Amino acid sequence: MITVSILGNGNVAHHLTTAFLNSEKVVVKQVYARDIDKIDYLKDRVSITNTIELLEEADVYIIAVSDNAIEKVSSKIKTKNGLVVHTSGSFPLHKLNTTNTKGVFYLLQSFSKTKPVNFDEIPFCLEAENEKDLQLLENLANTIGKKVYRINSKQRQHLHVAAVFVNNFVNHLYAIGNDICEAYNVPFEILQPLIKETALKLKELSPKEAQTGPAKRNDTNTIENHLHLLNPKQQEIYQLITKSIQDG
Incomplete structure (x- = not known):
């Protein structure tokens, strides 16, 4: 089992949370949103919080917020372990402001909350600082999708x-x-x-x-x-x- 926490309440966060909650190979530990009312609908299925400092230990922390907020949000993750990744197409990996290992979990698709998503058709573009973490992200992507690519920041x-x-x-x-x-x-x-x-x-x-x-x-x-x-x-x-x- 891979444990994940998802930070954000936008379109990408919404669909990732839904997909991982429905996966038998992933445990969603927590979902974070600054405005907790926006994720209140999840409270019966998963732990929710509006305090990043209270995040529990997880294998992967997925930051699915606007590019302007990624650096600030990543700086507040204070867990001892776990891979911190973002879902942006243009934000460089090295700008993640965390002492944890870093990665990218970018989904090349346009998302709307009201439109169902078939993750089998969506490319997962992955990057990490080391082979072990990259393999972890590949395993995570394969729990909900099929099209997985290793793509560096420049690409x-x-x-x-x-x-x-x-x-x-x-x-x-x-x-x-x-x-x-x-x-x-x-x-x-x-x-x-x-x-x-x-x-x-x-x-x-x-x-x-x-x-x-x-x-x-x-x-x-x-x-x-x-x-x-x-x-x-x-x-x-x-x-x-x-x-x-x-x-x-």
């Missing part, structure tokens, strides 16, 4: 930037597409099969091989027609991405 920071491009930025483009549809009374759902097909292509092709559209074809007439249909902000984004595609 993880660049991976996080890549994730912003393929997730956050792409979603913003969906929002622009939705705005255009709404402006002309077209249901956005018409675009959903196209969105799905493009994503599915990437299982067989590289993104460059899957690229289509007027920029790829250098269809200047269509590009000019599109630009006349857009507002200035949309034009700027359209032109920037078009040039990036054409530059290869």
Whole structure:
């Protein structure tokens, strides 16, 4: 059995707590939140606290809070043993402010509390200061998931930037597409099969091989027609991405 304590009450903390509580190979010792009322729903299943100094001994302490709070929270963990890890995509391992051994337990996914999570499909990106702790994190990840990767801090920071491009930025483009549809009374759902097909292509092709559209074809007439249909902000984004595609 691996014992864990989880610090945080956000989306990642919520789903990790749920998954580990349902695992037969993990014991959740405690869950911490600064506002204990936000984790009150857990009190019948696990010990909860709003005082970090009262944390009991555990094998792994998982800090699932905002990046700005990680250093402060980690500095308050005063247990004698146990591996202290964070779940951030961009926070360096060495900035964990603890005398305990350090690690990273980063889940490459976007989480919402109300949406169920299939951890079998989520990559676990792990890092630790030594092989023993890295093996512990791999064992812990394998209790709830299947996709486990050893990723160092430099790799993880660049991976996080890549994730912003393929997730956050792409979603913003969906929002622009939705705005255009709404402006002309077209249901956005018409675009959903196209969105799905493009994503599915990437299982067989590289993104460059899957690229289509007027920029790829250098269809200047269509590009000019599109630009006349857009507002200035949309034009700027359209032109920037078009040039990036054409530059290869």
